[in-house]
Amino acid sequence: QVQLVQSGGGLVQAGGSLRLSCAASGRTFSTYAMGWFRQAPGKEREFVAAVTATGGTTLYADSAKGRFTISRDNGKNSVYLQMNSLKPEDTAVYYCAVRLGLGDMRRWNTYNYWGQGTQVTVSS
Numbered sequence: 001q002v003q004l005v006q007s008g009g010g011l012v013q014a015g016g017s018l019r020l021s022c023a024a025s026g027r028t029f030s031t032y033a034m035g036w037f038r039q040a041p042g043k044e045r046e047f048v049a050a051v052t053a054t055g056g057t058t059l060y061a062d063s064a065k066g067r068f069t070i071s072r073d074n075g076k077n078s079v080y081l082q083m084n085s086l087k088p089e090d091t092a093v094y095y096c097a098v099r100l101g102l103g104d105m106r107r108w109n110t111y112n113y114w115g116q117g118t119q120v121t122v123s124s
Helices: none
Strands: 003-008 010-013 018-025 033-039 046-051 058-060 068-073 078-083 092-099 118-123
Touching (some): 003 092, 018 033
Parallel strands (some): 010 118
Antiparallel strands (some): 033 046
């Protein structure tokens, strides 16, 4: 069993920045890939970013490239999403997730455990 507790998020003006955090417990965190996804009202959950277990490889959705940075601190069992140059279309509930097995890190159904979600609202 893995527990993921998210923090951060909130309301920000367009062009601003936010940092999301996700703290994991329950398993050896450093063994697993982690990802961030988001879901806007009326839309499907979509991939934002992912990082491999060691942090050596990161993946980003096209919408996040150049603006968002995923990172992890295995010593703190945490993964982060730094979001800069935010746009109104980034408004969504953001979720962190852990993937215990293999598969495409961009697909939400390859992840096993999810955080509680945190609202990010970007005003224009």
